[in-house]
Amino acid sequence: MGNLKDVDDEAEFSNGIADLHIDGSRGHTEAEAGDDDEEAENLLVGLGFVQPVEDSEKWKVERQHFPSKVGGCPAWLDPINIPTGEQSTCGICDSPLEFLLQVYAPIDDIDDAFHRSLFVFVCPNASCLEQDRHHQSKKPEENPRRCVKVFRSQLLRKNSYYSYTPPSGEDDLPISEGAALCTWCGIWKGHKACAACKQTKYCSRSHQVEHWRGSHAVYCRQVQAARKEGKMDVNIPVCSPGPVSDKLWPEMELVVDEEDNYEVDELSDPNANVPASDKTKSKAQLLLEDYERRREAGEEFTAADLEDVHEASQDMQLWAAFLAKIGKAPDQVLRYCRSPAAKPLWLSLNGQPENSGIPSCSHCGSRRIFEFQVLPQLLNFLDFKDEANSLDWGTIAVYTCERSCGEGVGKGYAEEFAWVQPPPE
Amino acid sequence: MAERGGERGGFGRGFGRGDRGDRGGRGDRGRGDRRGGRRGAKRDEEEKWVPVTKLGRLVKDGKIKSLEQIYLFSLPIKEHQIVEFFLGSALKDEVMKIMPVQKQTRAGQRTRFKAFVVVGDNNGHVGLGVKCSKEVATAIRGAIILAKLSVIPVRRGYWGNKIGKPHTVPCKVTGKCGSVTVRLVPAPRGSGIVAARVPKKVLQFAGIEDVFTSSRGSTKTLGNFVKATFECLLKTYGFLTPDLWRETRFSKSPFQEFTDFLAKPHKISVVEDVEKTPVY
Numbered sequence: 001m002g003n004l005k006d007v008d009d010e011a012e013f014s015n016g017i018a019d020l021h022i023d024g025s026r027g028h029t030e031a032e033a034g035d036d037d038e039e040a041e042n043l044l045v046g047l048g049f050v051q052p053v054e055d056s057e058k059w060k061v062e063r064q065h066f067p068s069k070v071g072g073c074p075a076w077l078d079p080i081n082i083p084t085g086e087q088s089t090c091g092i093c094d095s096p097l098e099f100l101l102q103v104y105a106p107i108d109d110i111d112d113a114f115h116r117s118l119f120v121f122v123c124p125n126a127s128c129l130e131q132d133r134h135h136q137s138k139k140p141e142e143n144p145r146r147c148v149k150v151f152r153s154q155l156l157r158k159n160s161y162y163s164y165t166p167p168s169g170e171d172d173l174p175i176s177e178g179a180a181l182c183t184w185c186g187i188w189k190g191h192k193a194c195a196a197c198k199q200t201k202y203c204s205r206s207h208q209v210e211h212w213r214g215s216h217a218v219y220c221r222q223v224q225a226a227r228k229e230g231k232m233d234v235n236i237p238v239c240s241p242g243p244v245s246d247k248l249w250p251e252m253e254l255v256v257d258e259e260d261n262y263e264v265d266e267l268s269d270p271n272a273n274v275p276a277s278d279k280t281k282s283k284a285q286l287l288l289e290d291y292e293r294r295r296e297a298g299e300e301f302t303a304a305d306l307e308d309v310h311e312a313s314q315d316m317q318l319w320a321a322f323l324a325k326i327g328k329a330p331d332q333v334l335r336y337c338r339s340p341a342a343k344p345l346w347l348s349l350n351g352q353p354e355n356s357g358i359p360s361c362s363h364c365g366s367r368r369i370f371e372f373q374v375l376p377q378l379l380n381f382l383d384f385k386d387e388a389n390s391l392d393w394g395t396i397a398v399y400t401c402e403r404s405c406g407e408g409v410g411k412g413y414a415e416e417f418a419w420v421q422p423p424p425e
Numbered sequence: 426m427a428e429r430g431g432e433r434g435g436f437g438r439g440f441g442r443g444d445r446g447d448r449g450g451r452g453d454r455g456r457g458d459r460r461g462g463r464r465g466a467k468r469d470e471e472e473k474w475v476p477v478t479k480l481g482r483l484v485k486d487g488k489i490k491s492l493e494q495i496y497l498f499s500l501p502i503k504e505h506q507i508v509e510f511f512l513g514s515a516l517k518d519e520v521m522k523i524m525p526v527q528k529q530t531r532a533g534q535r536t537r538f539k540a541f542v543v544v545g546d547n548n549g550h551v552g553l554g555v556k557c558s559k560e561v562a563t564a565i566r567g568a569i570i571l572a573k574l575s576v577i578p579v580r581r582g583y584w585g586n587k588i589g590k591p592h593t594v595p596c597k598v599t600g601k602c603g604s605v606t607v608r609l610v611p612a613p614r615g616s617g618i619v620a621a622r623v624p625k626k627v628l629q630f631a632g633i634e635d636v637f638t639s640s641r642g643s644t645k646t647l648g649n650f651v652k653a654t655f656e657c658l659l660k661t662y663g664f665l666t667p668d669l670w671r672e673t674r675f676s677k678s679p680f681q682e683f684t685d686f687l688a689k690p691h692k693i694s695v696v697e698d699v700e701k702t703p704v705y
Contacts, residue, residue, distance in 0.1 A: 046440050068439055104439030108432070115436075157434070166435040256440050283569075284562040287542075291520040301522045305622045306541055308651040311555045312571050319503065320556070320570045323477075324563075327570075330475045336440045347477075372440070376477045380485075387486065392479045423478060424503055 043342055045259040048103070048334030048372075050252040050381050061253055064167050064174040066115060070101040070333070070378065072251025073186035073243050077117040077153040079161060079178025081412020088188045088203065090123035091145025092131050096204050097121035098247070099187050101254060103372060105338065106154075113404045115162070116154040120374065120398065120418065121187075123147035124247075126391050129420065133351075136419055140359050148420055150398050151413040154406075184211045186243025197223040211244055249382045254334065262328040315349045319424055322347050326375065333378040338371040344397040345373065348424040351394060359417055361401035363408030368399040368417055376423065394421040474506040484510050496578055496662070505573030508550060515546040516576070518569050521626065523561060540564035544572040545630025551658070552576035553627060553651070579631040580661035584611040592634040600656025605642030607653035612637045624654040631658060 050070055053061055061067040063075035076082055089096055100120045107113040123129070128147040138144035158164055161176055182190040182203035190201025194208060197220045202208040212220075281289075294300070311317065325345055326332060335345060346352050360367050374396040384390035400416045401408075408414025476482045481504045483489050492511040495502060502508060509516055521541040528535045538561045545551035554572030558564035582595025593611040600607050607624070612635040618625045620638040628636060640650055 048440070066437060066439065104437070106433070106436075106439060106441045108441065114433075116441075157436075164434075166437075282562065284565040287518065287520045287565055287569075288523070288561065291523065301541070301622055301626075303522075303524060306522055306524070308649045309541055309553060309555055309623065310649070310652075311557065312575070316571065316574065317556075320554075320567060320574060323504075323570050323574075324567055326477070330473070338441075377475045379479075380475055380482060387479070387483055387488065425501065 043337050043339055046256045046336035047259050047262070047329055047332040048254045048256055048336065049329075049331060050333055050378070051255050053251060053253050058251075059170045061251065063178075064162055064172055066104045066117070068102060068104045068254040068256070070252045070254050070381065071099070071249030073181070073248065074099045074102055074119050076119075076178060077115060077155060077161075078412050079174070079176075082179060082181075082189050083151055083413045083415075084189055084191070087149065087151070087413075087415060088121075090125070090128050090147040091135065092128040092147050093123060093125055095123065095125075095206055096182075096185060096188055097147070097149060098124050098185075098249070100249070101334070101374065101378075103254065103334070103336070105336070105371070107338075107404055110154075110404055111156060112406050112409075113154040114157040115159070116152070116404065118371070118398065118400065118416065119151045119153070119413075120396070121149045121151075122391065124391060126389060129391060129393070132420060133422060137353070137357055140362060146418070148396060148418045150400075150416040150418045152400060152404070152409065152416050153413050154404065154409055182207055182243075184208070184243065184245050185248070186245070194220060196220045199223065207245075214244065216244075252381065256336065257329075259328070259335075315424075318349060319347060326377070331377060333375050333381070334372055335375065336372040338369065338400070340369045340402065342370045344370055344395060344421075347376075347394040347421060350425075351421040353397075353419050358399050358419070361403075361405060361408070361414075361416075363414055364401060364403060364405035366401055366403045366405065369402045371398050371400045373397045392423050394423045396420050474504075474510075476504060476506070478503050480504075481507055492578070502576075503574065505570070505576065508573070508576055512546055512548075512550065515548065516544050516550065516573065517546065517630075518542055518544045518572065519630075520565060520568075521623075523564070526557060535559075538564045540568040542568035542572045543626055543630050544569065544576065545627075545632070547630060547632045549579050549581065549632055550576050551579060551627055551631035553655075577655060577659055578662055579633070579658045581633060582611065582661075584613045584635065589614075593636050594633065594657075594661055596661075598657045598660040600653045600658075600660060602649040602652035602656060603642070605640065605650055605653045607638060607640045607650060607657055609654075609657045610637040610639070611635075620654075621650065623651055627651070627654060627658075 048068070053069075059065070061069045061072070061075055063077065063079060065075075066077075067075050069075065098121060100122050102117055102119045104115075104117050106116045125147070132145075132147045135144035135146055136148075155161065162174055163172075180190045180201050182188050183200045184202060184207035188203035190203055192202045192204070192208065194200040194202070194212075194216070200211070200216060200220070202211070312320070322345055358368050374393075376393060376395065379391065379393075382391075397419045398416060399419065401414065405414070474481075474485065476485050480489075480495070480500055480502070484507045489495065492508065495507070505516070519542065521543055522539075524539040524541070526537050526539050528537070537557050537559050539555065539557040540561065542554045542556075542565065543551070544554070552572040552575040554568040554570065554575060556564045556567030556571055558567060580595055581591035582593060583591055584593050592614055594609045595611070597608060597610050600609075612619070614635055616635040616637065618628050618633065618636055618638075620628060620636070621640075624638065638654075640653070642650075642653075
């Protein structure tokens, strides 16, 4: 099945009247969306899926286990030189950014990148994301103010934070302590402290205020009272080490699997030695059989009948190709393919960067290449209380320094580039 | 789970991969050996839907009451599961034709297959999709998706007495595409669909049992009968017929409380009281 013997000598359907929708798209005019499959055959795509973490397994997402995860707080790779100041805040509304996900993505050929992680932060404000759209296409000289930021950190195998040998289990800890983090968000450095109790650390005034309104006011007064009396009462509850915020996104592990493992079996599967019962046949196969039956009974439509039925617009085809691709594993939330030849799976024609729109590495000047993209499916798992007003994206494509240079990482974290394609119209 | 990746001394590989040349650690899926892929396993066509659009997420969460609400505000439906969520997955698909198409290249001829698929629930929804691909199965799957994305609502009515279910178009409607005009006219029960082959198929799948059609114009130059037919069908909901002559009320858009969505211009195609729309 699948070999149609009656190949009529039909000339290629030359596009005529239907092409009222062709935009001046970038490089998509000749190849159909499906043609990309041919070019991409050499590239191995890794798919990311979320997996909830049991309480008993929370150790798995701690930094000494080099996790990939979504939500909760970041498991900083370099626990000391964490991004601060402007890097940690939304360029548009100035509030501290929230942690979206991190990907552990070492590079074999680069010793410096034996351990390598990328961290993605976003501002939870949907209106900031709208404005970010204008900023992301600005050149670096124009000082774009972004609300989606990506940081890269990498370490040699031999480093001062982790053991040379891999951790074996639950009880393994990193070999050194990290910097103190904000009690409220557990993300950024806690270099400010509560003036009253002097014990609780914060990354920003806004978080201090939120914690104060939450539980800290009570605790703080208790501490102050105890101090006055000259004793630290045993009964005073220790302020929880944080993060205390209830606004963090649900913490989940991010597991990887290869896209190849999800290929839909084609019509003729040589491995399928199963009897032809309807259940094991693919939908396409069943439809084709049904078609053949009707054709034999003489009910076919002619080419002339179908002359009027034109292919959909380029934009629609691109969207359909996106759906087809992710349809193989609909719950994927991330697509990883680090290669100069790799292209993100776009959702629509608009909202793609220009060829020159990806800035070079700000630290070493080499070009940036595509590494991975965050898909909109992730939004299903973030548990928004107010879905209609919440964040929405088509995809977030992350581009990183081709050399994965050490220049920016010397100070801890190198900022990389994220391009956000808005949701399709 | 055995620790692989000898050159990494037991450390996991995480997401590291790219060119197929890097396939050294193929067996190592990092932590969370979550699934062994689905090769050979039963293809689950009715997989759980994971929405990719905001409207999809709202629908799945049950925040949108009906499909009509979405149509009323002309919100683009980019996921076919949204339609099926309300219809109860009744969309059937059918391959109309597989057509081999050949292109001359310097290396010879390149044959691809063009699949034409019609989808419909025989109850007011129909769509048509075309996809060309070098493999038949890919073309079919692609055409199904495109057909489902092109689904439009079709309103049906009666020719005469309102006995039984609606079976024809509610009134005469005309649709135009370029220089081609198509007119659908209500027909009495038993007339059948009097139309050319492809429009007939579309009307059948939409659930129209009887209708007269007339058309004028030429397909060869500018214009398209099939598209014009679709334009007609779209108009069946755009018509305020006597049975809808009651007080119309602007109802609240699903997103009206939320200014971000309001900021985007929405076409209002039909103004009617959604709750009182006659349910056929």
